[in-house]
Amino acid sequence: MSLEHVLNARSVAVVGASKVPTKRGYQTIRTLLDEGYEGAIYPVNPKESRIMGLACHTAVSKIPGDVDVALIATPARTVPAILEDCGKKGVKGAVILATGFGETGATGKALENRVLEAAGSNHIRLIGPNTSGMMNLKDNLNLVGLKDSPRGDIALLTQSGNMALTLITEAKLKSRKGFTYYVGVGNEADIRFHEYLEFFRNDPDTRAILMYVEGMRDGRKFLQTAYKTTEKKPVVLLKSGRSSTGKRSAGSHTGALAGMSRVAKGAFERAGIIVIENSDELFPAAESLSSLPPIRNNRIAILADGGGHATIAADTLTDLGVQIPELEKKTQDKLRAILPGGAAVRNPIDVAGGTDDNPAIFADCARIILNDPNVGGLLIVGLFGGYGIRFAASLAMMEEDAAHQMGKMVRRYKKAIVVHSLYNSEKPHSLDLLRYYDIPVFGSLDVACKSIGVLAQYGRYLKGYHAKTNFVFNWGAKAKPDGRKIIDTVYRQGRTALLEPEAKRLLGLHGAAVTRDVLAGTAQEAADAAAVMGGKVALKIASPDILHKSDAKGVLLNLSGKEKVKKAFREIIKNARTFKADARIEGVLVCPMVQTGVEVIIGTKIDDQFGPVIMYGLGGVMVEILKDVSFRVLPITRLTARMMIEDTKSHPILDGVRGDTPHDKKALINLLLTCSEIIEAYPQIEEMDLNPVIVHHEGLSVVDARILLKPSGDAEKGGPAA
Amino acid sequence: MSLEHVLNARSVAVVGASKVPTKRGYQTIRTLLDEGYEGAIYPVNPKESRIMGLACHTAVSKIPGDVDVALIATPARTVPAILEDCGKKGVKGAVILATGFGETGATGKALENRVLEAAGSNHIRLIGPNTSGMMNLKDNLNLVGLKDSPRGDIALLTQSGNMALTLITEAKLKSRKGFTYYVGVGNEADIRFHEYLEFFRNDPDTRAILMYVEGMRDGRKFLQTAYKTTEKKPVVLLKSGRSSTGKRSAGSHTGALAGMSRVAKGAFERAGIIVIENSDELFPAAESLSSLPPIRNNRIAILADGGGHATIAADTLTDLGVQIPELEKKTQDKLRAILPGGAAVRNPIDVAGGTDDNPAIFADCARIILNDPNVGGLLIVGLFGGYGIRFAASLAMMEEDAAHQMGKMVRRYKKAIVVHSLYNSEKPHSLDLLRYYDIPVFGSLDVACKSIGVLAQYGRYLKGYHAKTNFVFNWGAKAKPDGRKIIDTVYRQGRTALLEPEAKRLLGLHGAAVTRDVLAGTAQEAADAAAVMGGKVALKIASPDILHKSDAKGVLLNLSGKEKVKKAFREIIKNARTFKADARIEGVLVCPMVQTGVEVIIGTKIDDQFGPVIMYGLGGVMVEILKDVSFRVLPITRLTARMMIEDTKSHPILDGVRGDTPHDKKALINLLLTCSEIIEAYPQIEEMDLNPVIVHHEGLSVVDARILLKPSGDAEKGGPAA
Structure with a gap:
């Protein structure tokens, strides 16, 4: 259901309305009235008849008019009954402020589930619980009470x-910018991050989306929505909870799992x-991205x-991956013509005192610089805005003139200008003028660098591969009948771990170059198999009860010759018995020793937030x-594998x-794609480890493979469906 | 000569005094008068008789009284003659503002040298040139004109x-802190960074030293002075010019070399x-370090x-290497007793609304937390200071009460408190009170974290190895007579590169485990040598004209057997001739192939700023x-090597x-120390490369070594003397 009726509600019930000014049930009504919300406001409190001049109702169901949204400002335990009552009225959405739900443990979780049920059966969408509320500033629908x-x-x-x-x-304090909407997502019990994102994507008044995240419940849907959003407008995000103490702190506040892992960062950036x-x-980045065009060529000039x-x-810009190109000779000549002899004109440009008597020369420099086709954006650093303060008041007018000129340049050239000013905190009028033209101004040099840097980063994304490649999670990879049989067998035998031969067979079915091993039941069989293979072989124990073969001394390498192989067979069996007397032993796997090459490993797992992910490393x-x-969310494309x-x-x-x-990178890319295909085709797989894989000059060999399935009950539900 | 008479001057001549308010020669006198400098002020300008009520002099030498310092505000070309004139008057120091010296190229450099000569022969110490000036704020001696x-x-x-x-x-805008002195070092033509640092070290009113550096002329002396300074008071430094464009920019402004290399960062941190x-x-770090005691146990509590x-x-603190320890059970109980049920008390501590009605509870929490022996310092984050603004004005008084209490706690417990406040920019009185008690307050959460983080970093340094180990550059390592002979021979033969056998002999003289190679003049000699060595050997060309032996196909490995060695000898000679027909060939080096192990490399070079440095890596x-x-400035101690x-x-x-x-780390440490000894003992060495060195389970082998000498003329002057 669209969030239209929730975030753009035309009528609001305030449950827990109050006459006490420190109560949320007072502050919200006060703010709605003061800020001129044009929809209907219905206070609900059985103990009051009028609040702030408005008629007070005993229950939501007793309100005479339509109610789009109910703000519920009462304690947690009261919420299910209130939602049932809201249902009678046909309320579309509720904002639940109370804490004491899923974030507090099992009892709270049970209460949260009851709230969800009540909401579901009454077709009410929920913001929260455990939220500071919601504001729609376009309609003065302010349910936070923050004036x-x-x-x-x-x-x-x-x-x-x-x-x-x-x-x-x-x-409010540092910019001329502001907000269309604010939503505190709280526990994400019902409405999830991606639904809000989708709404903001389609809101014509929203030019950028700013997010602070500790953990999210449905990372995959969020990524897909984000991918579609960032092609239209920028999304800026800070995710905390990286450190274990940070997680400890975040954990006490959100019902979701925390952890800014490399998986999360990579996944977010993949989606633009x-x-x-x-x-x-964080805010400065949103300010730039909502105000200025992205920088398409990653090249910035610095004027100081x-x-x-x-x-x-x-x-700082170099560290951010931005280029500081040398200006064209023509541009340098033009700058030299208006600046003193000591000026630097290659880039960074230093006016060397050339603006001391007339800071309007900044505008002349900016015009010349932005005309240079090498320059995608301009960062001005230093004293601009402070000439009138520091030197003589008359200079302030020249700074204002420059601000007007530069403001218009941004529009004409469609190139970003960002300004750092040492005098920002003195609030000179010229800097306010720049902001009026959507040129961000910062007192911090580092923040100014970062704020123009993100314009270049967004430009790189939009021009790059990822923006052009649809972020799809369902590629329709199909299981092979024989593969399905292997997995069924494992489950039927009450196992969740595939034996090495089973894992390799499954990989082989999908085209992976696994070693061609033979399962030998006797020492003689092992010796015969080794003779057929030729060269040296490895012997490995095959037992459903021994997952980590090395720990059981169940692997012997580099064997050749009949007697040596036989002896090794017997030794491995003996070691396995010593390790676990009652281990079921299927035999010993005879594997050809592969030619040398570069050793790599590939692993997959189910991430709590992003579902199936793949890891690769030497x-x-x-x-x-x-x-x-490196990590990626699965499935992956050929280029992503590269x-x-x-x-x-x-x-x-x-x-x-x-x-x-060189080693065979193409074969390695194919193997990564095979892994991607297998994980999609068999949603039963929980984890897969290919370790080691030896990449040869031509081809590669998967030497060992381990696959773990989900417990059989969970197998079908957690798949990688989109 | 001490800088006493320069930085604490009791009388000042202003050369280039002016009546024009935009001129420096006006602003300086105006500021000295306005700010109440008690020393004598002598305007110097042959065209004026009085300036701002002071008698104006035609030249410094015509001033009737003593003159400690001359501020020279005239153009570059006039400076040498003015210094000569100052000399007649016995002036102790001069501040030279003009640009157009060493920073502009060869002509400017020549002028700078003339200035230096004039200063030297007249016993005048120089600040600058190319400086914004100097201020002694204790005596209102403000030669910058910045009011x-x-x-x-x-x-x-x-x-x-x-x-x-x-x-x-x-x-001025964001703290209650300020400065004892400011010096713009300019081109460091005469007075260098370390001399200023030494002066500030001894100044009883200076509690911390704050530096911005693009490049320095005498890094070694600076490091030694810094080492001695940081045991008494903290030094905070930002060095820019890391990137090549950053260097380009810095290069146009300073006469010195730029480059924040890993060498520089490591060297600075070594000195504390x-x-x-x-x-x-940068400033916030100095604010904390000058206000608060270092945190000795690296453990910080967070109160939010x-x-x-x-x-x-x-x-953020975890990223900075700080620990966020769980509080003692007793502490947790005490916190729980005064906070609501939802509060987090392990660390981070979250008051969970417990301060909403009474923010003075922050002080109670702080007292309980600082009493925990696990806690070395406290970071308070969030809204403190804003309760009176956001909720009710009466709460402001409680915040002020808390500020007074916490201010006294810092003194009683000798533990640091740093505060982040969202309401910092609103300047509530409670936050000003905190600053009055030397508790820094920041509006930025990141900056607040960093500012308490540096207290922990300084504490780690003071407790650690480096602070206890004197930073000495002259260890008295002596050259061996045979070593000196080797170097003399190389110079005598007009070379600067040692042949591999020479380099290995020099290393061997100082105890390094070099391979015992034999120089063979004929194929037969090579075969005989190989037979004596036993096992496999490597053959390498020995020619003063072939430095990179592999490029000339002058190396063959893993040889055994008489005929193979002979054949290899002939092949190498042939390859050498092909590579360079007229190469002087001394023979072919027969080297035993060493047992396997871990390959490492060691290199030394002369860094432009820090003199001899050593690099080590696998x-x-x-x-x-x-x-x-990793890099270190030479010489190094045993622990530094580790x-x-x-x-x-x-x-x-x-x-x-x-x-x-494990491999023989002790042998590797000894080899690093040997390199350190050799570089000190033979100041003629420009570069040394030991590559590869094979570290065995016992012992190691230096397989190849390359040593380059300085051009013979420079040999003695650039040594590692202290």
Whole structure:
């Protein structure tokens, strides 16, 4: 059901309306009245007859007119009954403020489930519980009771009332920007992140979406919605709860799972979301992205009136992956013509005192610089705005002139300008003028750099591969009948772990180059199999009761010759018995030793927030010590598989170092795609580990494979469906 | 000569005094008069008789009284003659504002040298040139002309006038802190960073030193002075010019070399300096460090009135290497007794609404928390200071009460409190009270985290190894007579590169386990040598004209058997001739192939700023692809050698992975110390490369070594003397 009637409600019941000014049931009505909400307001409180001049009702069901939304400001235990009563009235949505639900443990979770049931059977959509509320600032529908929140073009979606307050305060004090909507998602019991996002995507007044997330319940749907959103408008997100103490803290506040893992960051960025890691940069990033066009060529010029700021800005932008191109000779000549001899004109541009008597020269410089086709955006750093304060009041007028000129340039050239000013906190009029033209101004140099940096980042995304490749989770990969049989057998035998031969057979069915192993029941069989294979072999125990074969001394490598193989067979059986006397032993697997190559590992698992994900890394110390791995949400495309490989720092080893010839990257990409296909085709799989895989100069060998299934009851429900 | 007469001057001549208010020669005198400088002020300008009521002099030498310092505000070309004139008067110091010296190229450099000569022969110490000037705020000796700079206990030392202006403005607008001194070092033509630092170290009114550096001329002396300074008071430093464009920008402003390399960061931190990378955090770090005691146990508690801020703070502090310990059970019980049921009390502590009616409860919580022996410092995040604004004005008084209580706690418990407040920009009185008690308050959560984080970082340093180990550059390592002979021979033969046998002999003289190679003049000699060695051998060309032996196909490995060795000898000679027909060939080096082990590399070079430095890393792809290396300034101690090894991410490989036995780390440490000794003993060495070194389970083998000398003329002057 659309959120139209909820977020754009034309009538509101306030359940728990109050005459006490510190109560939420007072503040909300007061704010709705003061800010001029034009819809109907119905206070509900059986103990009062009138509140703030409005008739008070004993129950929602007793209200004479239609009610779109009920704000429920009463304690948790009262909520199910109130929802039932709302149902009688045909209420479309409810905002539940109370805490004491899923975020507090099992009892609260049970209450939350009762609330969900009551809402479901009465067709009521829920915001919260455990939310600070919701505001629609376009219609003055303010259900938070936070007065004077600035109106504007940013939609705000957060999981922390504190962070909302921080961001709204920041907007009010430090910008001319404001919000279309604010929603505190609370426990996401009913309406989820992706539904709000979808709504804001379609809202014509919203130009950017700003999010603070601790954890989300349905990451996959969110990613898909985000992908579709970011092609239309930017989404900026900060996710906290990275550290274990951070999680401990977040855990006490949200019902969802927390954890800013590398999985999450990679997934968000895949969908075109601008992920912010420093909370100081969150609102400024939204301010830039909602105000200015993305920078399409990743190239920025820096204009400064002194050395230090330009140097720091160049460092910071370079760290952000932005280029600071040398300006065209023609541009340099034009700048030289209006600046003193000591000026730097290559980029960064330093006016070297050339603006001291006339800061309007900043506008002349900006015009020349923006005319350079190498330049996609301009960052001005230093004292602009402060000439009138620091030197002489008459200079302020010239700064204002420059601000008017530069404001119009942004529109004419469709290139971003962002300004850092040391005098920002003095609030000179010229800086306010810049903001009037949608040029963001910051007192912090780092924040200014980041704010123009995200315009370049969004531009890179829009021009790049990901924006052009649909983010689909259902590719229609099909299970093979023989594959289905393998899994059925495992379940039928009461197992959830595939034996190595079963895992390899399943992989082989889908085209993976697994080693061609033979299961030997006797020492003689093992010796015969080894003779047929030729070369050296490895022997591995095959037992449903021994998952980690090395721990049971169940693996012997590099064997050749009949007697050695026989002896090894007997040794492995003996070791297995020692390890676990009653282990069921199916035999010993005889595997050809593969030619040398680069060792890699591939793993898949079901992430709590994003469903099936895949990990890739070079094997050995690269994974064990350096943790040099990359993650993606499954399924993946061919190009994504390639990017996964190239995301690891150690990937050049595959290309061959020290004159070694390259290894077969194409085969590796195919194997990653096979894994993707298998995970989609068999939703029963919980985890898969290919370790090691040896990548040869031609082809590769999956040497060992481990597949774990979900408990049989869960098998069908948690699949990767879109 | 001490800087006493310069920085604490009792009389000032202003050369280039002016009646024009936009001129520096006017502004300086105006400011000295307005701010109540008690020393004598002597305007100097041959064209004026009186300026601002003061008698104007035609030249410094014509001034009747003593002159400690001359501020020279005239153009560059006039400076040498003015200094000569100052000399006649016995002036102790001069501040040279003009640009157009070393920073502009060769002509400017020549002028700078003339200035230096004039200063030297007249015993005048110079600040600048190319400086914004100097202020001694204790004596109102303000030679910058920047009015109303706040007085306080921080000494400011920068290489950018802009950054000085930024930091002074920030102190004024956002803190109650200020400065004892400000010096713009300019080109460091005469007085260097370390001399200022030494002065501030001894200044009893300076509690912390704040620096912005683009490049420095004498890094080694600076490090030694910094080491001695940080045992007494903290030094905070931001160094820009990391990126190549940043360098381009810095390069146009300073005569010195730029580049925030890993060498620089490591060297600064070795000396106990707090290195800041984000300019927003620079002043706040100095504010904390000058106001509060260091945190000795690296453990911080977080007190919040809502979830989001606590979560972000926990993440950020964890990233900074700080621990967020769980509080003692007793502490948790006490907190639970005064907070509502929903409160989190383990750490982070969330009051969960418990302060809504009475924010003075923050002080009660703080007292309980600071009493916990696990807690070294307290970070308060959220709304404190805003209760009176957001809820009811009466709450402001309770906040003020809490501020008074907490201010006294810092003194009683000698534990730091830092506060983040969303309402900082509203400037409530309670936050000003906190600052009155030296509790820093920040509007940015990230900055607040960093500001308490540096107290923990400084505490870690003071408790750690480095603070206790003197930073000495002259260890008295002596050259061996035979070593000196080797180097003399190389120079005598007109070379600067040692041949591999020479390099290995030099290393061997100092105890390094070099392979015992034999130089063979004929194929037969090579075969005989190989037979004596036994096992496999490597053959390498020995030619002063072939430095990179592999490029000339001059290396063959894994040879055994008389005929194979002979054939290889002939092939190498042939390859060498093909590579360079007229190469002088000394023969072919026969080297035993060493047993396997972990490959590492060691290199030394002369850094432009810090003199001799050493690099260490695991060989192969770790260095080539992952750049996993560590650096130190030479000489190093045994423990530093160990820390260098442990600084590399891949170092666990030496301990043995996958059940491999450990490699001989002690031998590796000894080799690093040998390199340190050699570089000190032979100042002629420019570069040394040991690549590869194979570290065995017992012992190690230096398989190849390359040593380059300085051009013979430079050899003695650039040594590692202290």
